[in-house]
Amino acid sequence: MLRKFLDKQSRHFEKGGRLEKFHPIYEMIDTFLYSPGASTKGATHVRDGLDLKRMMTVVVVALIPATFMALYNTGYQANSALAAKGITTLEGWRYFILQLLGGGINPASFYDNILHGAVYFFPVYAVTIIAGGIWEVIFSIIRKEEINEGFLVTSLLFPLILPATIPLWQVAIGVSFGVVIGKEVFGGTGMNIVNPALLCRAFLFFAYPAEISGDAVWVAVDGFSQATPLSQAAAGGTTALAGAGFTLKDAFLGLIPGSMGETSTLACLIGAFILIVTGVGSWRIMVSVVAGLSFVVLLFNVISNGTNPMFHVPLQWHLVLGGFAFGTVFMATDPVSAAVTNIGKYIYGFLIGALAGLVRVVNPAFPEGMMLAILFGNVFAPVIDHYVVKFNINRRRSGYVGR
Numbered sequence: 001m002l003r004k005f006l007d008k009q010s011r012h013f014e015k016g017g018r019l020e021k022f023h024p025i026y027e028m029i030d031t032f033l034y035s036p037g038a039s040t041k042g043a044t045h046v047r048d049g050l051d052l053k054r055m056m057t058v059v060v061v062a063l064i065p066a067t068f069m070a071l072y073n074t075g076y077q078a079n080s081a082l083a084a085k086g087i088t089t090l091e092g093w094r095y096f097i098l099q100l101l102g103g104g105i106n107p108a109s110f111y112d113n114i115l116h117g118a119v120y121f122f123p124v125y126a127v128t129i130i131a132g133g134i135w136e137v138i139f140s141i142i143r144k145e146e147i148n149e150g151f152l153v154t155s156l157l158f159p160l161i162l163p164a165t166i167p168l169w170q171v172a173i174g175v176s177f178g179v180v181i182g183k184e185v186f187g188g189t190g191m192n193i194v195n196p197a198l199l200c201r202a203f204l205f206f207a208y209p210a211e212i213s214g215d216a217v218w219v220a221v222d223g224f225s226q227a228t229p230l231s232q233a234a235a236g237g238t239t240a241l242a243g244a245g246f247t248l249k250d251a252f253l254g255l256i257p258g259s260m261g262e263t264s265t266l267a268c269l270i271g272a273f274i275l276i277v278t279g280v281g282s283w284r285i286m287v288s289v290v291a292g293l294s295f296v297v298l299l300f301n302v303i304s305n306g307t308n309p310m311f312h313v314p315l316q317w318h319l320v321l322g323g324f325a326f327g328t329v330f331m332a333t334d335p336v337s338a339a340v341t342n343i344g345k346y347i348y349g350f351l352i353g354a355l356a357g358l359v360r361v362v363n364p365a366f367p368e369g370m371m372l373a374i375l376f377g378n379v380f381a382p383v384i385d386h387y388v389v390k391f392n393i394n395r396r397r398s399g400y401v402g403r
Helices: 002-013 024-033 052-062 064-084 093-100 110-143 150-160 168-182 196-207 229-243 248-253 265-278 283-303 315-320 324-331 342-362 370-397
Strands: none
Touching (some): 052 324, 064 110, 110 150, 150 324, 196 370, 283 315, 283 324, 315 324
């Protein structure tokens, strides 16, 4: 009787004498009560239940400390600059929101710093979501596919690697370029050859350099100019860092000017711990990136060129300045654009770290080399994996059996 009832229900979904799509209830009950037509032959295996949604959720959770520091440090740097200039009142819609929510511009107030940073970060994040989401919907309709969670991580990474003062219209253009050219033209999530968020930033860096580089973009105060610690080091080494009041502790905690979410090495280490424990981020890549930078920096420390202050900057400063920690943890480990073989991960990571150190030390006009180093590594990741696999195949053909 149950079988007749189910057959009768299924006819409601039949078209042209052929069952076009099973009713979910019918399919569930039929599979539960009756043996399926196909069965597994041989031994079965338990596989990892980590899917795209869980992976992206873990990355978002790992980014929470960096996002928190983006809010706090952006507000702290702005409020400190205003206090140094003796400014107690502001104008504009951002200050209106501050007053509406009971905030102020006191650098000693935790709430004021968080709120002041929020009025810069969240507009950038909202524009990223809207502009990028529109492109995701358009390509989802064209391909007749569901919108996946891949853009969720990109939409959070992109604002974190931008200065607080970036014009919102440039944010929309940048994320549009990164989503369309960096991901969708290759087939969408999982098909991109470079990190989309980094490509967004690279596009803005070359298209609008005045708004994303220089000394006037890192502190969210009109008319206020202050170089990042990495730029200070490029100009005068550790002596310039000490003269500007930067300490290793502040750089490690993230209380320095820079891109909104890249300044805190501590926040990145917390994120790295989450990614490694959950198996989402590759510790091999992270370790090899640090090894690559360490090799180049220590080598140049030994050479000690007297004409270039960066030759004398110690390794510990390189590890906490700029976007090195953020790029190592969240960008270089992108599972889509990174190397996938174990040996390839070591080579890929070392290449990124060494190239970042080379750009930082040797090129005085561009002290931050992490972004371009990761994009360069993304392009060579398939080549690295290809030769690693080829090497393993040749080794096995030769009769060698490794343990």
